[in-house]
Amino acid sequence: MSEGFSARFSREEMAAIRDSLRDEARFGADFMSRLKRVAKRIPFAEDLLAAWFCTRDPQTPRRVRLTLLAALGYFVLPIDAIPDIMPLIGFTDDAAVIAAAIAAVAGSITPEHREQARRALAEL
Template structure:
């Protein structure tokens, strides 16, 4: 088998593009999880501070961020949470965020789907931390 005949589309050709949209089928692949974690580490707080007042699901986004960083959260749940957070951070998505509230409907749908799958991992402490941060943010 030659290097050109490998089955994986991410091995040959252009390879993995860290700025491309996230394929949900690969959310739990370790290399993708690492890229998602890097995207979230670099882009979460700037994006969140910029849009928190514009989105009605800001408390969910922040609760998921706290949960994904909690060492007691299972790895599979963290992987899906990081994928949703990375999608939120990604500047290019299905509906551009520059379109105002409508631009965040795809982000809300991604979070709703993710929460349906792994939302049981969100603990009251994650929601309380999110609500506390949002209250402090409004007080600024």
């Protein structure tokens, strides 16, 4: 296992994660800003947005919401196992984290969330 995957987060990194997720309005703005910059380059943009809309749905159970927010937080935060600036492979770790989170909560992401994601992507 590579150092990037086996090393624990530092105290500073954990504080940055907590701070980012604590302020949902800022987190949402950061998420949408980052997605707008990269949406055309990543094939999982619709999944990201569907997960986001699922977290915003008041019917979504808290555990599902937290699981998805943690995965979305990994996408937003600059802390990354594989730097996103690396051509072709930079977003593979983000895609894996999102895919794992979505697989864990698949029944909670509704067709309505996916439709919202498609409409939002069309507007980007």
